[in-house]
Amino acid sequence: MYWQPESExxxxxxxxxxQLERLxxxxxxxxxxxxxxxxxxxxxxxxxxxxxxxxxxxxxxxxTKNDLRENYPYGLFAVPLREVVRxxxxxxxxxxxxxxxxxxxxxxxxxxxxxxxxxxxGITKDDVxxxxxNYGLFTGAFGLHYGAERLGASVxxxxxGNTRRxxxxxxxxxxxxLVSTPSYAMLIADTMMEMGINRNSLSLKxxxxxxxxxxxxxxxxLESKLKIIATDNYGLxxxxxxxxxxxxxERNGLHIxxxxxxxxxxxxxxxxPAKPGEVGELVITTLTKEAFPVIRYRTRDLTRLLPEPCPCxxxxxxMTRIFGRTDDMLIIRGVNVFPQQIETVLFEIEGVAPHYQxxxxxxxxxxxxxxxxxxxxxxxxxxxxxxxELKETIKKRLASELGISVEVKLVEKKxxxxxxxxxxxxxxxxxx
Amino acid sequence: MxxxxxxxxxxxxxxxxxxxxxHVKPGEIVTILGANGAGKTTLLKxxxxxxxxxxxxxxxxxxxxxxxxxxxxxxxxxxxxPEGRQVFPAMxxxxxxxxGAYVQFKRGNRQAASLDLDHVYGLFPVLKQREQQxxxxxxxxxxQMLAMxxxxxxxxxxxxxxxxxxxxxxxxxxxxxxxxxxxxxxxNTVLLVEQNxxxxxxxxxxxYVLETGRIILEGQAEDLLSNKDVQRAYLGRxx
Numbered sequence: 001m002y003w004q005p006e007s008e009x010x011x012x013x014x015x016x017x018x019q020l021e022r023l024x025x026x027x028x029x030x031x032x033x034x035x036x037x038x039x040x041x042x043x044x045x046x047x048x049x050x051x052x053x054x055x056x057x058x059x060x061x062x063x064t065k066n067d068l069r070e071n072y073p074y075g076l077f078a079v080p081l082r083e084v085v086r087x088x089x090x091x092x093x094x095x096x097x098x099x100x101x102x103x104x105x106x107x108x109x110x111x112x113x114x115x116x117x118x119x120x121x122g123i124t125k126d127d128v129x130x131x132x133x134n135y136g137l138f139t140g141a142f143g144l145h146y147g148a149e150r151l152g153a154s155v156x157x158x159x160x161g162n163t164r165r166x167x168x169x170x171x172x173x174x175x176x177x178l179v180s181t182p183s184y185a186m187l188i189a190d191t192m193m194e195m196g197i198n199r200n201s202l203s204l205k206x207x208x209x210x211x212x213x214x215x216x217x218x219x220x221x222l223e224s225k226l227k228i229i230a231t232d233n234y235g236l237x238x239x240x241x242x243x244x245x246x247x248x249x250e251r252n253g254l255h256i257x258x259x260x261x262x263x264x265x266x267x268x269x270x271x272x273p274a275k276p277g278e279v280g281e282l283v284i285t286t287l288t289k290e291a292f293p294v295i296r297y298r299t300r301d302l303t304r305l306l307p308e309p310c311p312c313x314x315x316x317x318x319m320t321r322i323f324g325r326t327d328d329m330l331i332i333r334g335v336n337v338f339p340q341q342i343e344t345v346l347f348e349i350e351g352v353a354p355h356y357q358x359x360x361x362x363x364x365x366x367x368x369x370x371x372x373x374x375x376x377x378x379x380x381x382x383x384x385x386x387x388x389e390l391k392e393t394i395k396k397r398l399a400s401e402l403g404i405s406v407e408v409k410l411v412e413k414k415x416x417x418x419x420x421x422x423x424x425x426x427x428x429x430x431x432x
Numbered sequence: 433m434x435x436x437x438x439x440x441x442x443x444x445x446x447x448x449x450x451x452x453x454x455h456v457k458p459g460e461i462v463t464i465l466g467a468n469g470a471g472k473t474t475l476l477k478x479x480x481x482x483x484x485x486x487x488x489x490x491x492x493x494x495x496x497x498x499x500x501x502x503x504x505x506x507x508x509x510x511x512x513x514p515e516g517r518q519v520f521p522a523m524x525x526x527x528x529x530x531x532g533a534y535v536q537f538k539r540g541n542r543q544a545a546s547l548d549l550d551h552v553y554g555l556f557p558v559l560k561q562r563e564q565q566x567x568x569x570x571x572x573x574x575x576q577m578l579a580m581x582x583x584x585x586x587x588x589x590x591x592x593x594x595x596x597x598x599x600x601x602x603x604x605x606x607x608x609x610x611x612x613x614x615x616x617x618x619x620n621t622v623l624l625v626e627q628n629x630x631x632x633x634x635x636x637x638x639x640y641v642l643e644t645g646r647i648i649l650e651g652q653a654e655d656l657l658s659n660k661d662v663q664r665a666y667l668g669r670x671x
Contacts, residue, residue: 014455017435021453021640021650028648049450049646052438083660100434288651290659 003151004112007259008314011012011053015315018259020054022287023353027051030293033078036071037295057145057262058273058319062296068098068238077101079291088237088422089137091287091403099127100139100237103290107146110240113257114147117246119207120255120314123177125152125369127394128203128382130173132166132180132188133334135159138403139241140211140376147243153177160184163191170202177206182214182222186365189225210235210242211334213322219251232321237286238297245319253306253318260288263317264296265305279304281326282319300327330426332367335403339425345397346373349390355416362430369406371398374413433458433590433621434479434510439488441471441478448474450645452488456590461612461622463632463653464667466642473515473626475642478593479623480512482507493589506535511588513608515595517579525578528567532582544587552581573604574623580611588637590621597628609635629666633657641666 002008010018027048030037040061041048051057067076073089074081084101091097102110112168123129129148134158148155158166160180166188170177178185185207188369192199207222207230214232222230233246234254244261245254265280266273277392281297286292288347302325306318307392333357339358346356355374373394391408399405417424434456441449448576449471454591455463466472477483479490481502490498494528497505514583520528529552533545556577566580576596582593597605616622626632631637633653641649641662649659656662 014457017437017453017455020437021455021647024451024453025640025647025650028646034650052451079660103660104658105651108655 001119001122002125002314003116008116008255010259010315012315015258016054019262019287022259023057023262023285024051026262026285026287026293027295028288030078030295034076034293036076045239054262057264057296061269062283062298063294065098065238065300068172068426069096072097074101075097076294077291078289078293079103082370084291087137088139088142088241090237090336091341091401093139096338096344098238105288106240106290106292107419109260109288110243111146111150112141113240113243113260114143115151116257117179117231117233117243117255118144118147118151118153118208118249120312120388122206122229122247122249123148123151123153123208123231126154127176127206128154128174129177129179130156130158130166130170131157132160132178132184134157134161136261141236143235143241144198144208148179163187164195165199165343167195170204171197174203174294176203177208178204178226178228179208181211182209182218183212183333183362183367185209185222185226185230186218188365189222190365193225194347197227199227202226204320206218207231208233208246212331213323224338224386234301234319234322236284236299236301239294239299240285240289244284247287248310248312248314250310250312253310253312253320255310255312258316261285263305263319265303266298268300268302276307277304279323299324300329302326309312328426330358330360330428332369332402333404337404341401342371342398342425345401346394349394349397355413355418357416357425357427359427361432367430369404371406372409372411372414372416375410377413394411433488433493434623435491437489437491439475439490439532440485440486441474441483448645449478449485450641452645452647454640454647455613455652456621456623458589458621459616459619460638461616461623461624461636463629463636463639464642465516465626465628465629465632465639465656465662466666466669467565468627469644470642471645472642473594474595476512476625477637479505479592480510482512503535506586506588507538509587509589510587511583511591513579513583513591513593513596515598517572517575519567519570519575519578519582521566523567524564525567525570526563527580529559529585530577532585535586536631545585548585548587552584555584555614556581573600576600577611580608580615584615588620590623591615591624592623594625595620595627596624597626597631605631627666629662630657 031048085104086102087154089097089099091249135141159343207228210233219230231247235242235244245256247254262285264283268281279302282301282303284297285295289300302323328339357372359370395408436454439449439452464472478485534546596608613635636653639656640647641651
């Protein structure tokens with residue numbers, strides 16, 4: 001079952017011609033409409049007319065998250081704002097936020113690409129899909145929502161949280177497919193057991209999980225506990241959102257929507273193309289985005305490409321699950337968190353020294369984050385009331401900035417490790 | 433059926449087409465939109481073999497035709513209905529059509545000509561009515577039909593139409609476009625160059641937008657219709 005068979009099972013030669021045409025027109029458009037790219041091309045003396053093959057793309061400079069931040073909010077948009085029908089953004093208010101935009105056609109393409117991966121994961125219009133991603137500026141919830149609607153399935157936009165209610169809705173509304181982070185799905189499974197709910201009282205058949213890395217071991221556990229077929233999907237807002245890649249029922253690699261995204265794998269240290277079969281950093285160029293095209297975006301995600309054809313019949317190339325990151329970004333409960341965000345918040349609060357440590361555990365299903373913060377001696381001599389007020393302030397500010405709630409512990413000065421070179425502020429005890 | 437990669441075409445020192453890449457699949461109607469002077473006619477003439485490209489490749493049915501003489505390209509099944517119709521004004525309609533079947537004679541397929549004549553008259557009944565009339569005395573719309581009929585007589589696989597709506601009354605334009613759809617329904621593939629973007633996008637599967645010699649947009653016809661730049665530049669809408 002394919003959503004767009006002419007595209008998903010396209011002949012490789014046809015695909016390359018299509019990619020070349022789309023890359024050439026995208027480059028002409030960004031050169032015309034996005035001053036940032038025009039400057040970058042001029043700096044290296046690159047004229048978009050000079051690109052003749054897909055490999056010529058390597059002559060172009062990379063785009064990084066920093067470039068997006070520096071052009072906050074609308075600096076990289078390729079169309080006037082009045083043609084942008086949707087705006088999404090990552091978390092953060094301290095200059096760490098990145099903003100993306102979509103034209104009407106972009107939304108239609110996005111919906112179709114998500115419909116593709118839903119279909120690849122076994123879902124049809126007869127399914128009832130519970131979307132347990134947080135609705136808001138994140139692309140996860142809306143991306144999956146519009147794709148599921150495009151597919152014609154019955155969509156329950158329940159958002160995340162209130163796990164007991166999630167389960168009741170699953171029973172009452174006869175949900176057949178769950179869309180969430182894998183850790184949230186695990187929490188749902190465990191809560192069900194706690195509540196003594198019989199899994200057979202549910203109609204669940206499928207799970208589409210993403211937004212954070214997870215292992216095959218976790219997949220098997222989820223499939224067994226929830227009695228579903230669980231597939232992985234991948235996406236990032238800078239490039240579109242969910243729908244960039246997704247597993248088919250073979251569950252052996254994620255098919256990439258190569259007719260819309262040109263994918264390269266680079267060695268993150270040398271920045272040269274990774275050798276075939278080598279693990280490398282995923283670099284993505286959008287081929288059809290109108291409002292927010294990006295050229296050679298460094299995702300910082302590490303993966304490997306699988307060139308062998310897939311028995312499912314899709315000719316779109318596959319990538320493995322994401323192995324990890326090349327930078328210090330963390331994914332906590334499906335949310336992207338940069339340690340620098342924490343630092344910036346702490347700097348703004350009086351009485352707090354910029355020495356901190358982040359400890360992430362997974363107790364049970366969900367990630368637990370503890371931030372240890374050094375404070376001045378004065379605080380420790382102060383009343384308990386003042387201490388807990390400070391702790392609450394830090395907690396609130398961090399939650400607001402990061403988009404996830406964290407525990408905070410105030411510690412005495414000099415108790416945290418000091419570093420000669422790069423500070424290792426993160427202790428990640430989770431194992432995937 | 434047709435695959436073009438990185439075509440550079442110019443006249444003297446003047447660059448008209450830069451790095452143009454398009455493709456047409458069998459059974460599609462693909463339209464190339466663009467303003468006057470964008471390079472659309474140059475593109476079709478280059479495919480037809482009337483102009484030589486400076487660089488790039490044109491592959492028609494797996495055969496590279498960039499250096500192939502124009503008459504061979506017609507023989508291979510690629511037919512051009514040129515801008516401004518260009519019928520033979522001093523000849524009757526019937527003769528104009530039979531001339532179009534010249535390539536069938538070369539293929540040793542003489543008998544096909546009279547069959548095809550009937551077929552063309554079926555598509556364009558008015559041509560049957562004016563069979564003996566001199567082509568130069570037909571109306572603009574009738575001449576367009578004659579030019580299209582003449583191309584069909586060569587039993588092409590790919591028909592390229594250069595601005596078929598030019599200078600025609602709106603009612604006639606609608607009729608011509610209906611006929612183009614019919615031509616596709618009969619198993620032909622159509623590459624349609626047009627300034628009348630709205631009519632073209634209504635019947636096309638996919639389209640490309642050519643702007644000062646470069647392709648700046650590619651997509652399904654419905655996506656191009658809802659693209660604001662296309663609307664502003666070619667559909668006369670300013671939002």
